[in-house]
Amino acid sequence: MPLHYRHVDVFADKAYTGNSLAVFPDNPGLSAEQMLTITQELRHFETIFLSGAEGAHYVTARVFDLFEELDFAGHPVLGAAAVLHERDGTTGPRRWTFHLSGRTVEVSTRRTATGYHAELDQGAPEFLATVPTAERTEIAAALNLPVRALADLPLGP
Template identity: 55%
Template sequence: MSIEFVHVDVFSPEPYSGNSLAVFPDARGLSAAQMLRITQELRHFEAIFLEPTADRQSVRTRVFDLFEELPFAGHPIIGAAAVLHRESRGSDAQVRRVMLSAKTVTIVTERTERGYYGLLDQGTPEFLGTVQDRASIAKAFNLQPGDLRDDLPLEVVSTGLRYLVVPLRPGALERAGIPSDISELLRGFGAQFAVLLDEAALEVRHWNNDGIIEDVATGSAAGSVGAYRLKHGLARAGETFLLHQGRFNGRPSQLRIQTEGNREAPKSVKVGGDVAFVGRGTLEVLP
């Protein structure tokens, strides 16, 4: 048995930039263990496996990173929706329901001059508490407490994955890193991951919790940042702002974020980006 996949780059209109992704348009019959092994073999940051349904506008999906299945992720959904749009050969905008293990989301895709663009509605954000231990957080990222903004809170925000948003002073982002695994530290604060935010530059950085791999463009984290910025008066509802990521690992990416609601009651966060097609492949042997 063989299986086909499509290689796309998300959050960039240019191939070989943005966040790479393997999309398996028809992964029926694969087990979770096989999906994980395939993701590890291909070495993209994440891979997404699709299961077609009777409704062409709905698709079941499973997303894996190099370690485990994820209940939600941003750039895999945008990339997968662009692949389905391209394979449908439709020229008009398309709306799809994407069913994940944790939630169902809606995404709109449209053709562009250079590829495709997807806008993912991540739904209503959750604000899960602030963190007061600034010294421990600074140390976890190889920074000093003075590198953290003291006028903005450290806060756990989720649109599907629980991110600790860490606002930094200008210049601190480039000095940041993770010298040792932060999973246990984050778990104590009710977070799964962390994202560092330079509000002045509208730029973020995010790593796997062991600090070995830095992500290029993190759609789920961008959703949390968008909700955070709306709540704290840094963004206006209904307006789109551009978030930058990937500069430090040579794959600059741009994520477009739009929030709805108000500071007291954010209603939804939408994250959008371009998708560039790189190629196709076939796995002739399955694990």
């Protein structure tokens, strides 16, 4: 069966200069194993597969890197939203809802002179862990910053 996809450059205003990915706007029911194999074959850092995208503002998305399925990844969602807007053919701004395995996010898109601008609303940040105060010195050194530069960041108690 033929599979159609778009090569997309995110965070760029000209081709072959951004974060590239493959967007499959019409997932024909591929298994997770097949999606992972396709991603590995294309050798993109990430590939996104969409379901329910034809004429809908709400899509289900599955994102894969070279090793596994990801719960969420921002740049594939941005690129996919641009592909959906292009396919839709409308000139005005659009809003899309993406349901991923890890969360549901909203993306606003608008056409520009060089392509599309996409803005992701992924909700409030989730902090999965805190960094002990004693480790701030190591973190600051790794970032080539003074320790005081990390004082107001949510690194821990």
